[in-house]
Amino acid sequence: MTAYLLKRLAIAVATLVLASMVVFAVLEIIPGDPARLMLGMNASAEQVELLRNQMGLNTPLALRYLHWASGLLSLDFGRSYTYSVPVIDLVRERVVVSLPLALIALALSTLIAIPVGLFSAGRRGRAGDTIAMGAAQLGVAVPNFWFALMLIYLFAVWLRLVPSGGFPGWSVGVWPALKALVLPAIALALPQAAILARVTRSALIEVLNEDYIRTARAKGLPYRAVLWRHALRNAMIPVLTILGLQFAFLLAGTIIIENVFYLPGLGRLVFQAITQRDLIVVESVVMLLVAAVIIVNLLVDLSYAIVDPRLRSRQ
Amino acid sequence: MKLWKTILAAAALALATGASAFAARTDLVIGIPLEPPHLDPTAGAAAAIDEVLYANVFEGLTRIGQNGEVLPDLAESWTISDDGKVYVFKLHTGVKFHDGTDFNADDVKFSLDRARADNSVNAQKGLFAAIDKVEVVDSATVKVTLKNPQGSFLYNMGWGDAVIVAPETAGTNKEKPIGTGPFKFQSWAKGSSITLVKSDNYWGTPVSLDKAEFRIVPDAAAAVPALLSGDVQAFPFFDPDSVAQAQGDPRFKVVIGATEGETILAINNKKPPFDKLQVRQAISFALDRKAIIDGASAGLGVPIGSHMSPANKDYVDLTGLYPHNVDKAKELLKEAGLENGFKATLKLPPPSYARLGGEIIASQLRDVGIDLEIIPVEWAQWLDQVFTKKDYDLTIVSHTEPNDIDIYSRKDYYFNYDNPAFDKIIAELNLTSDEAKRKTLLGEAQKILADDAVVGFLYELPKVGVWDAKLQGLWENAPIQANDLTKVKWTD
């Protein structure tokens, strides 16, 4: 168990280090000079050069990487070129939108998907299954931004139940803030729920064909009890894998969804920072998202070990 | 059980807030496209700062009205010495900053001295360049001595960069602005909105609104549903392309005003084949301005024939010089030896006038045999590639600075245009103060640019405001980038 976890941890750390190098390297070759951008159309070459020096853009690449990477470790991400505030402050402001959004979406998709998957697996090949899986097929096929657009016009413009976009901040109260996240969370969650429901169903069907399910049935357990006590836990591994992948997908999905709903989240921050060539912000946020993905995958690996004793006892 | 109670209570609250909309409203949500980097108008050039704070939170000695006129503000009145060098401002008394401290002549001296100091971070230090010294006569009187007379001094003092701040709070205005205006700053949800509330101790006419929220709505795609759903009640700067969504809807008022934005198809004059006059003229003939305005600006916007706003008193109508004429354009290309057409690139910055206009122009130029590859660029790349490195063939951009015809005489400007005759006129213009003479010179300058077809002159960018039909008092024109809410109220 410890060996397994240590190995996963080592891999995670190595991936993180490699990822930071890739991010840094890719972003340093971006065309477009951040100093020129900050100073605007009328600045002279000398002024630009001066700012480049101030921003440390003229020091060697390797040094800058080391400086940046060591900063990351102490949560010092540097200062944003465009906002001229510490990046960590920006991140702190934005993460309170993105993280709840991703979590709500994840919870929503899980809450929809698992029961649907259970329902369908139990009625394999019958009408209920066909309808549920048909709906799931449709859900997988719908682009989330288009779906978001439809949601906005239906629920915000026409029915006026929820705001069409924007985020009032948690300070105005939990309810208005949640209200602002309802549509984005649905737009993010439904396509994911469709995928998850399909995976849950096929994982369950696979497990239900296993010999030990027959053993459990031969014990006299009714079908329901077998499903809940024996099948579900064994089916968790593929489901957990997909959940882990979906977290990455949700984080990325928020980029477009946050733009559609103009939510001030990390996705929007990074999108704007890319267009404004605010390298420090892009590097930091991308690293943060990558780190989140890696950590979630580590957690998934860990949960495998919790679900599956075979991994636990592996020496 | 408890949970249900909470949910019910929350739902009831939501209904209550919804219901209150039927009473006379005193709150307003205004959409602005960009978030200000900070909230100190004396320390940044970003228009978004003034859009939120000017006249609402901060006030200057003078202010600029919605038609561009200079009005008294914190200065109740003023006298100007005969030589035009000494201005004595009589200040309002009983004025308090939002933090409760009194406003007096010392604050004026502090603000002006701070703005013109060597280490000043003021984005428009030029406004204060003429000031020689600022003296406090008494607590309600300030004397400003200029180095030399300056006709625009009172106008300059009306800029957002010249607002009066208190010495105690000047350092923290970026995060928590403290001014003398009718609204005081309440909160800033970063990336989302800035909220102002009515200031109780305002010295002047009290405003009708209790609360004003400036919500950052970054693009038209978000602005349209925000407007239609009633989330945001006013967009003083609405994307013209989307205006059809609100036009004809009785709930909304659409106000078309003028800007100083000449929208042009900029041409790299040194890059072959654009160095040939015939080619540039052919492009001008190929352009169908009406289609461009209809397609990219919802039919709003006045065609132009040179680099001057039709609203300008010195404007000369040259739009007849290059009517839409495909045959003529083809003929000119043939003359230039390009009867088989050629390929070029068209770099487009993000605004919809450029992106939509670019598609239309590409289609129109294709009709005369010029095959354009459209390359969308972000502003950063545009500044880098087009503006700085002049690595482009064609681009579309709106030059929004007023009276900026002189850019064509700048050496090394991105048009790569070099005409000594034109430079001479501009040089002469700079030395001329006689109105009539200036008008003649400006007319000549416009004529030369049109004749040379330096760029493809398209149209004057409209200022489109859309707001709730029950809302009154918002500015219809935009002499400066500001959202003056002092006269805004809801009617029923």
Next chain:
Amino acid sequence: MTLRFDLPEENLAGILAKAFRNRSFLAGFVITALVAAVALLSYVWTPDDVTKLVIADKTLGPSPANWFGTDHFGRDILSMIMVGARNSIAVALVAVGIGMGIGVPLGAFAAVRGGLIDEALMRLNDLVFAFPALLSAIMITAIFGPGAINAIIAIGIFNIPVFARVARAGALAIWPREFILAARAAGKGKMLITLEHVLPNIVTLLLVQGTIQFALGILAEAGLSYVGLGTQPPMPSWGRMLFDAQTRMVVAPWMAIFPGMAIVITVLGLNLLGDGIADILDPRSRRQR
């Protein structure tokens, strides 16, 4: 997610006969073929010229002349969708090609070599997987400039580890089989065995993954074009059409509805096709019949 599969015990004719009894496959095949046919048709005929802008005809509703209405430049939306289909298909197809072309040899190689090389390749895979694909695609296209080519590369890069994983898992399932031992006993080298026995046996598996990635590619291209980083005008693209539509939902909802439906139907068709293939190959579903 690795697909569980078994080797089909039939030849091609048997598989085909089975395929056309499978509802998923049949529906998917018909839809996909239809989309492909429409895309091909657009090369020789469209109801209207999509390169010609007639501003005067802008945002006309659906009518006998323009079945799906016109867009903000007066172009026929049906024609735009037809031409857009070939763009979507081309982008997704090439991106899948990149993913397969690089990923499958890598995965097969990792399975053959095992040990450190396998470990290194799989860790490299992990690295790519750690980057949210869409975010990275946005970064790549934003850095190197928007456009179909960069979109293809950005989508393609993230297909590589997917195919590498599937190919490796498939190959690892094939290698312990006795017929591989038999081939080795017959003196065949690992390269030859990979080519003769391993790849032909995971082809169907790759095909299933291919349809999935194809569908995802179409969605990704639409997403990138929607944020303005994918296919550039004047080439029509479904995502781009949705981008143009979103500010005109009130006056021209058809601009959003029809391209959106086109995406949904195409992706649905591909997914059904993939499901159908997987069904046919799944020994359990066969046992049921």
Next chain:
Amino acid sequence: MSLLEIGNLSLSIGGTPILRNIELSVSPGEVMGLVGESGSGKSMTALTIMQLLPWVARATGRVTFDGVDILAASEDQMCALRGDDIGMVFQEPMTALNPVKTIGEQVAEGIRWHTRASRADAEERARKMLDRVGLPSAQFPLSRYPHELSGGQRQRVVIAIACALKPKLLIADEPTTALDVVLQAQILDLLRDLVAENRMGLLLISHDLAVVTEMADRITILRHGEVMEAGDTARTLSEQLHPYTRQLAQASMHVPARAKTYEVGQGKPLLQVAKPLLQVERVTRDYPGRRTSLFKRSAPTRAVDNVSFSMISGQSVALVGRSGCGKSTLARLVLALDEPTSGAIRFRGQDIAGKSEADLKSARRDMQVVFQDPYGSFDPRQKVERLVAEPLHVLERKPDSAERREMVAKALHEVGLSPRDMDKYPHEFSGGQRQRLSIARAIITRPKLVVADEPVSALDVSIRAQILDLFAGLNQKLGIAYLFITHDLTVARAITDEVMVMHDGRIVERGKTSEVLDHPQSEAARALVTAAPDLHRAIARRLREQE
């Protein structure tokens, strides 16, 4: 009064008839053997009794258990019966247990479900039951997970689950097929004891006539979903009235005729034979241990330990041993599919250990292989012609396509298949035919040695007899030497000249087949011989008991 009465039972699944007019009964304390070859419907009969058939199955007729009409019983009634009054043991112990639950939970679960006992009480009973099936608490606490147990131990857990509530009827569906003979004997003993202790009825399902004969009081022989013959075990098998019964019994005891045998003189050590075909000298194969931390590995596992032997041309040698004794590893080493950690392997005097494929070409030409699984040993994507021709790859001169077809046709003919089969795919053949294909592939290069790894253990008895005849015939005709790897002593007896007994990686005994099997010297060999079911012996014993 019978415990279980099946009358006129017919079953169809999705319209395909599976069972026809089955008649069967089991009385308390009685062992009923249900015998048949694959596809005869044995397992379906068991699942019908348990009502665990897929929902598309339709059963008609009469199944009465302890007065309950099973076919008409509701799912709730069945749940009450299953695990409480009827227990069931399955064939595959490796997959029959839920991998994520402890053995304690899995045994106690049924107890708690049926008796509503408290967790502690149920665990107490589970503990006792596990003790009873031979898993004492010291070594096998309730908190063990299935993957921590061996196959035999897991089968004991499955039996504990099935017998935890002392059911009236136990159904055991091929309970020992996946185990080696020694474990098989232990599990059969356990079942026999449990039946006797609790006066349970046992329905024992098996393809192995010898196993059933040793265990069952009465026997029912099934073929293609129909009962061929039923009756007292000893009488049925000794009289062999029904032709199918006779066929089965004879196939089970079949010994192919072999005129020539290749024996080394009595007492002459095998190693010292002149001009041996194959020489294995002091060969050891270690597998690296599992990594325990980043830097440490556990001690390596020694699969083959200092093994030496040799074979001469035309000789047929059996390598027997329990599962996991290292015999398959040794086979792979001989085939140069794996490299020894130390030691030397010489084939026709040429060293083949650790050589490159190119250097091995000539050796490969003379050395071929036949695998156990007739289904897994062919690439389903290729036609017979290519598959059978695959070893031609190592020929010095590659035959052209006409020559190739000629050679394949000849090989097919030699194994009793038609040259027309060349253009078929492997799935178009039955299991026995595929094993013929396998042999055709092995002999196409006219090898001197064929290594056969359990070549008949996946086949039904009648097919097995035919394949053994084929092997024997080819040995006589072509003079091919065989290294037969098997756990089945009847196979060894039937076809080999000499036997090597392998245990824990070592060869512990070798000698003439009949001598080793009749008078085993080593403990390992003795265990194998005593545990191996033998139809002759079993019938004899039954008859004795009845007298």
